[in-house]
Amino acid sequence: MTTRTVLESKSKTVTIGFDEPFCVIGERINPTGRKKLAAELEAGDFSTVEKDAIEQVACGAMVLDVNAGVVYNSNPNPNETEPPLMRKVIELVQGLVDVPLCIDSSVPGALEAGLEMAEGRPLVNSVTGEEEKLEVILPLIKKYNVPVVAISNDDTGISEDPEVRFLVAKKIVERAADFGIPAHDIVVDPLVMPVGAMASAGQQVFALVRKLREELGVNTTCGASNISFGLPNRHGVNAAFLPMAIGAGMTSAIMNPIRQVEMEAVKAANLLMNHDPNGTAWISFARVVDAVKEGATFAEAAKASAAAGSGRGGRRRRRG
């Protein structure tokens, strides 16, 4: 099995794949649930977006999710406001960092605006198994020849039965094929439920990821932090979930790369999956951990390490 989902920025290629390091997609450029960021964006202040773009990449994000879903106080129609904001944010982020983007919107016009604006080959987030979504999104995916995140819910909602979620994913892959979109350009999100609310949530995901990989041959992603929703010491749950999901075959996640404990878990899992030749990435990460022990924040230490690395020319994050 050699499934490879190829993403590109202006000059870099990132491959999501079974034999690749886990693809960390930075989730922070998203005003959903971030009131301060939403207010800033409406006011035309992009300073938080700039900081989030630079910090996430320094901390190890290989792809950045960009969501411009602000409901403006001055205009509550996202079909009017979101497409131009998506263009603006993408333009800004591409000027700051050279990593592929994940264009994230529930507004088709914003996805198309993002696709027009993005350099290289971005990932689209997302299509579902809902008929209306399939009919609108898949032609866009075909037109721009880009990969897409496929979320395993449909017109009946999110099933608690993992077998139903598998069948929704299968349907999306088949419908995409009808449009001429290959399975290696579908990155399935099997949907992670909170383990505090559904005790079998972890085992469901691990089993689903294995099955999606073995039977559909697709890459997978998830909103990793959902697993710990409502529990105390969430980072501890996330930091065990990520290696277990990676061991089961998950190949990417949309997550917060500014969190040291989660990034440490991903880097260690890459090493243990033999996706870190000579342990180079782990040894480099351990130096960042040392700097944090000496008092730096993780983002500061990661930025300093990234700057030193690119200065020496031997430590750039470029892959593929």
Place this chain on the structure above:
Amino acid sequence: MTTRTVLESKSKTVTIGFDEPFCVIGERINPTGRKKLAAELEAGDFSTVEKDAIEQVACGAMVLDVNAGVVYNSNPNPNETEPPLMRKVIELVQGLVDVPLCIDSSVPGALEAGLEMAEGRPLVNSVTGEEEKLEVILPLIKKYNVPVVAISNDDTGISEDPEVRFLVAKKIVERAADFGIPAHDIVVDPLVMPVGAMASAGQQVFALVRKLREELGVNTTCGASNISFGLPNRHGVNAAFLPMAIGAGMTSAIMNPIRQVEMEAVKAANLLMNHDPNGTAWISFARVVDAVKEGATFAEAAKASAAAGSGRGGRRRRRG
């Protein structure tokens, strides 16, 4: 598959099994590589053993490994010195904590002394595929009706080929059957190599554990910290390795339970495997983590939590 390896102390039962929380076997009562402890034991000072017994159980060890392998300066013959020291240490530990023991020695006389002394049903550590070992240890296992750790090396040494290690484990299970010892009383150690020296070490173990479980139906254990030997930030590697091994089906490890990050990884993995009903153990552990954030050491916080729990009568570690 319902493989259950039943261990007992004076009044408690611990089951190693596919549907049980991961069995943490505390490794610290072992003078190997601990010069200070070795000198204390030769001088008849058992204060470190006492502290290690109490702290390990408070921190979450469900079984305690007991190794009395001191080479005395006054008498270099372990066949003479180790059996009486094993008796003494077991007597002491049993007087302090009520958990099953893992009797650990390469000296058959010390194993038999331990088996005579131990209350309940201890685990014996270990037999290998070496002919001489099989002929000496398996009759002891049969005589005392106890389970045994089976290490996957034989007279040819430790193979780097996981298939050879699987066949050694299979041979031990078959030879044990000849003695009337059932497979559920064999806990196989597939041997964990350092991932820093052998890049495929993690993947080897995960694949071997799955195969041992599916094809031989046996429980598994390992010296977990071997995986990170020689690497920086070892705890970070161990803390990803344990959940990945648990996700692959490993059911116990001989490890240091005084280390918060590793224990946190095990507790989170239990939750994610649906082996922590209602998240009770995770929520209790999160309180210990909070106390550590406020300045306590992990052992102090765990001891305080264990004491408060047993005082309320609702939080004893008894299982089965």
